[in-house]
Amino acid sequence: MEAVLSLSGGMVPLLRQWVGAEPDCGLARGLLALAAGDGWDDTTLKEQLVIAHRDALGAGAWEASVVYGVFLHTHRQYRLAADHLVGHFGRRPADEVAGLMLGVFSACEDAGYRVAGEALVEEQATVAGPDDWAWTGWLAAARAEQGRVREAHALAEQALALHPRAGVAAHAIAHTEHEPGVGPAAASFIDQWLAADPQAVQTRHLSWHAALQSIACGDFADARRRADEALPRQDVGMRAATNWRLLLAGQEPAGRSDPAHIRELRDAPGGMAEVFHTFNLALALAVEAATDDLHALARLAAADPRAEYREVLSPVVRALAEITAGSPAAAVGLLSGLDEDCERIGGVRVEREIIQDTLARALADTGEHTIAAHLLHHRTATRHHHAYEDHLLTTGTTKGAAPA
Numbered sequence: 001m002e003a004v005l006s007l008s009g010g011m012v013p014l015l016r017q018w019v020g021a022e023p024d025c026g027l028a029r030g031l032l033a034l035a036a037g038d039g040w041d042d043t044t045l046k047e048q049l050v051i052a053h054r055d056a057l058g059a060g061a062w063e064a065s066v067v068y069g070v071f072l073h074t075h076r077q078y079r080l081a082a083d084h085l086v087g088h089f090g091r092r093p094a095d096e097v098a099g100l101m102l103g104v105f106s107a108c109e110d111a112g113y114r115v116a117g118e119a120l121v122e123e124q125a126t127v128a129g130p131d132d133w134a135w136t137g138w139l140a141a142a143r144a145e146q147g148r149v150r151e152a153h154a155l156a157e158q159a160l161a162l163h164p165r166a167g168v169a170a171h172a173i174a175h176t177e178h179e180p181g182v183g184p185a186a187a188s189f190i191d192q193w194l195a196a197d198p199q200a201v202q203t204r205h206l207s208w209h210a211a212l213q214s215i216a217c218g219d220f221a222d223a224r225r226r227a228d229e230a231l232p233r234q235d236v237g238m239r240a241a242t243n244w245r246l247l248l249a250g251q252e253p254a255g256r257s258d259p260a261h262i263r264e265l266r267d268a269p270g271g272m273a274e275v276f277h278t279f280n281l282a283l284a285l286a287v288e289a290a291t292d293d294l295h296a297l298a299r300l301a302a303a304d305p306r307a308e309y310r311e312v313l314s315p316v317v318r319a320l321a322e323i324t325a326g327s328p329a330a331a332v333g334l335l336s337g338l339d340e341d342c343e344r345i346g347g348v349r350v351e352r353e354i355i356q357d358t359l360a361r362a363l364a365d366t367g368e369h370t371i372a373a374h375l376l377h378h379r380t381a382t383r384h385h386h387a388y389e390d391h392l393l394t395t396g397t398t399k400g401a402a403p404a
Contacts, residue, residue, distance in 0.1 A: 004031060005096055005134045007167030009199025012036050026056030027097075030067035034100065035201075037074045045074060062092055069101050076273065078107040082117065089120065094128035099138055106145075109275055109308060109346040118142045133162035137169035144175040145348055152176045167202055174209035178216075178350050181383025187213045187222075204230050208238040212245070212350070218387030220251040227254035236262055237277070240284035241354060247287065247398050248361045249391035259288045266297065275308050276346030279316065283354070286320040294321035308344040316345065316355060323358065323398055328365035335359040360392045369393060 003010050012035050018028040029052035037045050049071045056063035065088050072081035081104040088098050105117025121135075121142045128135035137159040143152035153176040159169035170193050177186035187210040194203055207230030214223040227242045236257045243253035262284045265271055272278045278301070285293045294317055301314035315334040322330035335358065342355050356375065363372035372393050373380075380386045 001097070002163075004035070004100065005167075006163070006165045007201035008165065009197045009201065009203070011201060024055050024058075026052040026054065026059055026067050027063045030056060030063075030070040031097075031100075033074055034070045049074065062095075065091070066095075066097055069098060073101050073104055076107075076270075078104045079110070079113065082108055082113050086116075086120065089124055094124045094132070094135060096128075096132075096134045099124070099134060102138055106346075106348070107274075109344070111343060114145075118146060130158065131162065133159045133166050133169070136162070137166045137172060140172035141168055141175070144172050147179075147349065149176045149179045165197065167200060171202055171206065171209075174206055175348070175350060178209065178212060179383075181213075181216045181379075181385040183213050183217045183385035186210070204232075204235060204238065207231070208242065209350075211242050213385075215242075215245055215249070215388045216383065216385045218385075218391070220246060220249070224252070224254040233257050234261060236265060236284045237280035240280055240287050241351065243287045244283045244354060245357060245388070248357050249388055250394070250396040250398070251391075253287060256287055257284050259285075259290060262288070262290075263293065266293075272300065272304070272309075274346065275306070275313055275344075276351075278309075279313060279345050279347070282313075282317045282320055286324055289324045291321050291324045294318070294324065308346075312338065312341050312344045316342075319358065319362070323362060328362035331362040332359065332366055332368070335362065357392055360389075361396075361398055364393050364395055365398070367395070369395075 003014050012032070015028060015032040015035055018025065019032055022028055029048060033045060033048050033052060040048070049067070053064065053067045053071060056067040069081055069084050069088060072084055081101060085098060085101060085104065089095060092098065102117060102121060105113050105120070108114070121138050125135040125139040130136060136155055140152045140155035140159060143155060152172055156169040156172040156176065159166045160173070174186065174190060177189070190206045190210040194200060194206060207226055211223040211226040214220070214226060223242065223246065227239060231239045231242070233239070233255065234257070239254070239257055243256060246253045262281055266281050271281070278297070282294060282297055285297065298314050298317040298321060301309040301317055304310055315338065319331040319334040322328070322334065335355065338355070342352050345352060345355070360372045360375050363375065376389045376392065380389050383389070
């Protein structure tokens with residue numbers, strides 16, 4: 001369980017070994033589904049979870065509750081999973097195994113659930129105590145998302161002092177060092193931490209964080225190198241989030257995703273099931289300057305019965321389309337009134353910040369340098385490295401990448 005809670009690169013092999021040694025252990029099979037189920041087809045996932053839940057019921061109420069939570073989580077029933085976890089922790093306070101599913105609260109894409117999740121983490125971390133590195137790491141992550149950067153950083157360091165391979169704490173460090181723009185020191189920490197376990201579950205995501213720190217320093221070549229070494233072409237979300245930032249700063253993107261693959265993901269069943277996933281597809285289309293595709297996606301979002309799609313995603317995607325078409329003034333009009341509503345698009349602070357980046361670039365491109373500078377003042381005034389923000393405030397044109 002230490003490897004599982006650490007998000008170690010050995011996690012999946014160890015879980016497979018556990019299932020092989022104890023095929024009737026529902027908990028082992030359920031945790032394997034949680035860790036590796038994204039790579040299974042729907043039929044396999046359901047079959048494995050039916051077996052896991054049957055065996056877990058025979059083992060006891062705790063195992064059955066954990067596996068049922070895994071079933072809801074892996075089937076993207078995030079609100080049901082969050083509600084289930086609240087009850088589970090009421091029965092089993094500070095359960096570290098169930099803590100592996102805490103991400104469902106933010107995945108609900110609902111501010112109320114996110115706040116409830118943060119409150120639950122604080123409550124459970126208090127029960128667990130300061131010597132529990134797993135719960136201290138989860139609390140650090142919650143504080144980082146709340147913008148309580150110093151407190152989050154201290155908690156993450158505390159967790160890493162207790163257990164240097166604490167994966168959630170390492171991720172929290174990456175978030176807290178993004179806010180002040182730590183730069184090379186942050187990238188160096190990530191490099192050293194990953195060197196001890198290059199196959200760690202978060203390797204790609206932490207490498208993305210390191211690429212953002214390189215962008216912050218203006219070392220765009222290093223950002224491209226990191227993206228190309230760590231992010232496969234099919235990793236559309238983080239690759240697009242890196243490349244769109246590079247383009248906003250007037251820089252060449254790293255290797256891009258296949259446009260046909262982006263459209264395939266958009267048109268697949270469930271391709272627009274989650275607003276943040278759809279937003280990432282829009283960023284990928286923007287990198288490709290696929291203006292017509294962006295307008296079509298914006299129309300789909302505008303016609304969606306879900307409010308966050310109509311009210312937030314649609315104008316954001318339309319703004320991306322206008323920028324790729326060379327009409328930054330139209331983008332300014334679409335983005336200027338969103339403000340805190342951008343939180344409804346999902347993701348975390350570091351990820352949503354790119355919407356503000358896009359507005360700043362559009363303002364600069366329309367000659368509204370004073371407004372753009374005011375928009376980014378909280379970043380340029382507090383970040384140690386803000387070459388990226390300086391580039392955003394410089395007049396230029398962002399039209400996406402040239403066709404491949």
